[in-house]
Amino acid sequence: MKKIVLLICFTCFSIGAFAQHGSREKIKAFKIAYITEKLDLTSKEAQQFWPIYNAHEETVGKLRRQERKLIRRIKEANDTPAGLSDTEAEDAINSFLEVEEQKSQSRKKLIVDLKKVMPSKKILKLIKAEADFHKRMLARIKERRKRH
Structure with a gap:
């Protein structure tokens, strides 16, 4: 119970800090804490999980930057x-499709790699935790925009 209250306080404080500063590093740290708490990883699982997950996030981050660059162009x-x-226009469409395919391949690789180090139930928890985290961040942004 104490951990839950502490987590809720940390979450509320962190989200407020994110809205003020918009720091990617703080959001990343919050995401790590959120996923860690939701997956309830053992120390062995965590040691194996985070390098795999971080490599995936880095790959997807690069692909998102490519996508934004293409949109700007x-x-x-x-x-x-x-x-x-x-x-x-045809080249742009093909570039978008290629980036989407690479993101899909990265996601598949993540799941295949994670199956080697953790049970499938925890992988499903990860998928849900990522979706929930994304919803929370979008809700926070929407709430912030309403206030301003």
Whole structure:
């Protein structure tokens, strides 16, 4: 019970700090704490889990940056009088599809690698924890926007 109250206090404080500072490192630290708590990893599982998970997150982060770069490039091209040519539009679509495929492959690799070090039930808990964390962050952003 004491741990739950402490976690709730930490969560409330942390979310408030994130809204003020928007620090990716703080959000990452909160995500790590959230996932650790939700998965209830043994020390052995944690030692094996985090390197695999962090490698996946790094890969997905790079892919998201590629995606944002592509979106900026398309936006800039559309802001010019000529816009995108059909060939450029086709290339952009293919680039998006390639990034999506790479993200999907990374997710599959994560699950295959995690099956080697932890039970499938905990992998399902991870999937739920990630979705819940994402919902919490979006709700917090939405709440913050309403206040401003």
